[in-house]
Amino acid sequence: MQQQHVLILGGGFAGLACAKALNDERFRITLVDRWNHHLFQPLLYQVATAGLTMAEVAQPLRSILAAHKNVTTLMDDVTRIDLDAKQVHLQEHVLSYDYLVIGLGAKTGYFGHPEWAEHTIGLKSLNDAMSIRKEVLLAFERAESADNPAETAKQLTMVVVGGGPTGVEMAGSLAELSQVVLKEDFRRIDPSLARVHLVEAGAKLLPSFPAELSEYTRLRLEKMGVTVHLNSPVREVGDGYVVTGAGRIESKIIVWAAGVEASEVTRTLMGIPLDRSGRIEVQPDLSLPGHPEVFAAGDLVALIDPNGVRVPGVSPAAIQMGQFIAKLIPSEGMAIPRSAFVYWDKGSMATIGRKAAVVSLSGVQVHGFPAWLIWLFVHLLFLMGMRNRASVFLHWVWSYFTWQRGARIIQP
Amino acid sequence: MQQQHVLILGGGFAGLACAKALNDERFRITLVDRWNHHLFQPLLYQVATAGLTMAEVAQPLRSILAAHKNVTTLMDDVTRIDLDAKQVHLQEHVLSYDYLVIGLGAKTGYFGHPEWAEHTIGLKSLNDAMSIRKEVLLAFERAESADNPAETAKQLTMVVVGGGPTGVEMAGSLAELSQVVLKEDFRRIDPSLARVHLVEAGAKLLPSFPAELSEYTRLRLEKMGVTVHLNSPVREVGDGYVVTGAGRIESKIIVWAAGVEASEVTRTLMGIPLDRSGRIEVQPDLSLPGHPEVFAAGDLVALIDPNGVRVPGVSPAAIQMGQFIAKLIPSEGMAIPRSAFVYWDKGSMATIGRKAAVVSLSGVQVHGFPAWLIWLFVHLLFLMGMRNRASVFLHWVWSYFTWQRGARIIQP
DSSP states (O other): OOOEEEEEEOOSHHHHHHHHHOOOTTEEEEEEESSSEEEOGGGHHHHHTTSSOHHHHEEEHHHHTTTOTTEEEEEOOEEEEETTTTEEEESSOEEEOSEEEEOOOEEEOOTTOGGGGGGOBOSSSHHHHHHHHHHHHHHHHHHHHOSSHHHHHHHTEEEEEOOSHHHHHHHHHHHHIIIIITTTTOSSSOGGGOEEEEEOSSSSSSTTSOHHHHHHHHHHHHHTTEEEEOSOOEEEEETTEEEETTEEEEOSEEEEOSOEEEOGGGGGSTTOOBOTTSOEEOOTTSEETTEEEEEEOSTTEEOBOTTSOBOOSSHHHHHHHHHHHHHHGGGTTSOOOOOOOOOOOOOEEEEEETTEEEEEETTEEEEEHHHHHHHHHHHHHHSSSHHHHHHHHHHHHHHHHHOOOTTOOOOO | OOOEEEEEEOOSHHHHHHHHHOOOTTEEEEEEESSSEEEOGGGHHHHHTTSSOHHHHEEEHHHHTTTOTTEEEEEOOEEEEETTTTEEEESSOEEEOSEEEEOOOEEEOOTTOGGGGGGOBOSSSHHHHHHHHHHHHHHHHHHHHOSSHHHHHHHTEEEEEOOSHHHHHHHHHHHHIIIIITTTTOSSSOGGGOEEEEEOSSSSSSTTSOHHHHHHHHHHHHHTTEEEEOSOOEEEEETTEEEETTEEEEOSEEEEOSOEEEOGGGGGSTTOOBOTTSOEEOOTTSEETTEEEEEEOSTTEEOBOTTSOBOOSSHHHHHHHHHHHHHHGGGTTSOOOOOOOOOOOOOEEEEEETTEEEEEETTEEEEEHHHHHHHHHHHHHHSSSHHHHHHHHHHHHHHHHHOOOTTOOOOO
16 A cells, blocks of 8 residues: 655644654654754743753654654755645755645744844744853853943843743743842852843733733732833834833843744745734644645644634644644545534643742632642643653752752853 | 962863862962863763763852852953963953962864864863764764765764773764664664774773773774774874775764863963973972962873872862862961872773773773773762762663663754
8 A cells, every 4th residue: 555645844742743643554754843853842941041951851853753663754944835746845855745734833023023133032942042041141150250330230131022921931030040049159249139121012911811810920020029011012122222112121131032923934835825923824624725635733823713712822732733633634535524623722821930830721720839830740741751851850859949950051 | 368369270170179179268269261160071972972961061160169158250261371470361351360270171182283173073072072962963864864875874984083081982872872772763774884983093992901901892892883993093184084094984973082282371371391282391299380379280281290100181180189289379388398299090990881881990900880880980979069960860870771862952
């Protein structure tokens, strides 16, 4: 029997879930990713703030899929998708497919101001996280050897733009780093004088959470020393400063966690409708209009499901989409009409700092220490690879008791 | 009482040992290093071969010295030492000193062929280790997507130059990576077809070890699939090849573990005798001739001790020198003649691979599994930081039972 070729672009939550679930000898699968690893994005901010190492939040795709003998992994860049020729152009190769799954994900978005990218650091890739870590640790080093107080103050001011979960987690983690972790390490400066600003355009933090949890998060962050600016849309970003509705902040470290847009490869899809952020407006079955053999999954998809829910760009949604497609492909030709993808909202959570998190799940709200335990448990559970789980657990237990962070190496 | 200023250049084994041992309120210490971390060099090859992460072999200098309130750490580059003015020029500052300790270490040396550096990777810094890891993992990726067998073979050929402990450990670890760790990960290539060549100019591996251990090491490496070339001095290195006395090897990955030379800063020491490799020819008390207030320690020192032993460039010697100087400085002015530094040889060891190592200690020779256990124990013991010890131990136990390596992330 001739195997059909399923080409999956992207080894993120969507692509990987699809490759793992399509464990069927009738299909030959090729998974293409620009890196050799799957990245556990929800913990990326801990790499950025020196709590975890790269290897703890990333797992080689090849080792995840070692037992899946029908999957070939290729490390390469996707440059163009030719839907009519049923071909995908990579940097090094051109691959043909019978089925295509596009899971290339999203990158940092700047709301029509691409020039701001130059002065800020996003938080979407390992590269971003390593850059933030390096800049933050170097800022303290520069402050320690600075000759005047104004320079010291500027070095020790950090801005996080975006009050969603990533921004909140990042701001909280930066505050703990300076208030507690680095406290004893310097002789000329007091690291606890460092200032972390969290800038949000809207009226509350964590917009998708209930109001009480948003308010709890704001109070908790302020208690940790974070200056929270609400109703403060960013007007301008330049070299060493950011201007918001509420004023100007001088800072060399501006972390941008405010927006995402789809991978630019979606722009090469001729005749396929995209939304403003480049997301693909898929059919209810996640296929592309006019191309039932091509699917999209993950946070480059724009979709309102049959329950009227706009599917969010979060990892549980990506995994559900990948698995949905893996189920749908083998049933082709069985004369069953395709069903529609329905998003199952498992709730949302965000951690603010040590012993403080918020969890919201269909009407149930938890905050503080219990929410933090839930957060820990869920993240360890979904982290890929037993070794990573053990290592991260060890790291967290260690940090909990010593207030130390283990990954404070400035990368050469 | 006026504190005297002790300036220590370099946070390696020598400088750090000196800073820690000079725990005396009469002295104000400044420790300058170009990075923010102390590096545990003996395990660097495991970072290069994806067994350990950067953070496990490096520890922030500031956190090591957090409790030493008389020590200020500065991250900066030393550009020049002015012995007459008693000043050290850094990139950003000029520092004066009452006592100076030079522990800037060594870098990879090419026996008068600096042009070979371009085509090889040394193994002295985290940067080196990360480069080797990236190149080795990328070579397998490139082989998997190569279109012809010749290209595949070239990608999968690796050369290690230098049959000392570093070269032996590196070659053994590379062989295990391809023969075992990556075995299940690829679909188009067989990683175990990878070839590791170990090239040594002399007649035996591990020149400083007894002949039986050298021979055991050679046999063991060959059993692991390493091709050992003895009596094969390197004649030429170019882009993608190396020519030795025994022939030409085509390879894109050439790891250079054959020689070291002292930090180039020693060349700025006016009127101080240096040996061919730039090492400082110190007085018996480790001071510089004519400058009793300036000391050198570690592997940039050329010294034959009172027992006639040439002090080797290994970490125990560096630690002993640093501690010797820390003891000597406070006794100044007490009208005691300075004693001479005597090296205490604690023996040598090298690991070849899983369950195989060699240990040589004043006539006692151990090899195989017992030697491997000794090696493990000693390295865990001397690794800095409890968290690193726990994390490395976990990593090793994990790798022992699963044959996996946890740090196989190609760095973005």
